[in-house]
Amino acid sequence: MARRIAVVVGSIRKDSINRKLARALIKLAPTDFECELVRIDDLPVFNQDHDQNPPEQVARVKAQIAAANALLFVTPEHNRSLPTALKNVLDWASRPYGKNLWAGKPAGIVGASVGAVGTAVAQAHLRAVLGYLDVPTLGQPEVYIQFTKDLIDDDGNVGNDETRKFLQAFIDRYAAWIAKF
Numbered sequence: 001m002a003r004r005i006a007v008v009v010g011s012i013r014k015d016s017i018n019r020k021l022a023r024a025l026i027k028l029a030p031t032d033f034e035c036e037l038v039r040i041d042d043l044p045v046f047n048q049d050h051d052q053n054p055p056e057q058v059a060r061v062k063a064q065i066a067a068a069n070a071l072l073f074v075t076p077e078h079n080r081s082l083p084t085a086l087k088n089v090l091d092w093a094s095r096p097y098g099k100n101l102w103a104g105k106p107a108g109i110v111g112a113s114v115g116a117v118g119t120a121v122a123q124a125h126l127r128a129v130l131g132y133l134d135v136p137t138l139g140q141p142e143v144y145i146q147f148t149k150d151l152i153d154d155d156g157n158v159g160n161d162e163t164r165k166f167l168q169a170f171i172d173r174y175a176a177w178i179a180k181f
Contacts, residue, residue, distance in 0.1 A: 023156025118144025
């Protein structure tokens with residue numbers, strides 16, 4: 001049975017290192033995974049006035065989340081927290097009240113940064129928000145990638161064996177974990 005994975009990249013930057021990381025994980029994923037990158041860069045800022053009649057871009061994202069069996073969040077860290085664009089999509093797909101599309105879908109969280117600390121604080125904040133949204137998250141292994149030149153190319157090819165093995169171990173563990181749901 002194919003598993004539909006909604007891959008949400010918290011960065012909306014054109015040359016996002018987290019998008020490269022997402023592509024690498026998609027390449028390493030089991031063949032029964034149908035991974036779909038969720039576009040969030042065109043979403044308007046969440047406004048509860050539009051709960052009953054959301055803009056077209058929001059309806060598109062909601063349909064992707066609703067169709068997914070599981071979630072994979074790939075996020076940078078902005079000012080020691082999660083990026084605005086990521087919080088925005090979390091808000092849109094959890095509304096209106098009582099229609100939280102995230103609830104019950106198992107999630108993995110990873111992130112890349114050029115800094116040595118990686119995205120640890122952003123991931124902790126994201127876990128707190130996901131906990132409230134009733135999204136079970138994989139606890140181990142934690143994935144905080146310090147991104148260096150040529151680590152992962154634009155097509156998601158990993159430049160060294162150690163990182164490839166680490167990412168493969170993560171995606172294998174993630175696959176085994178979401179199979180329980």
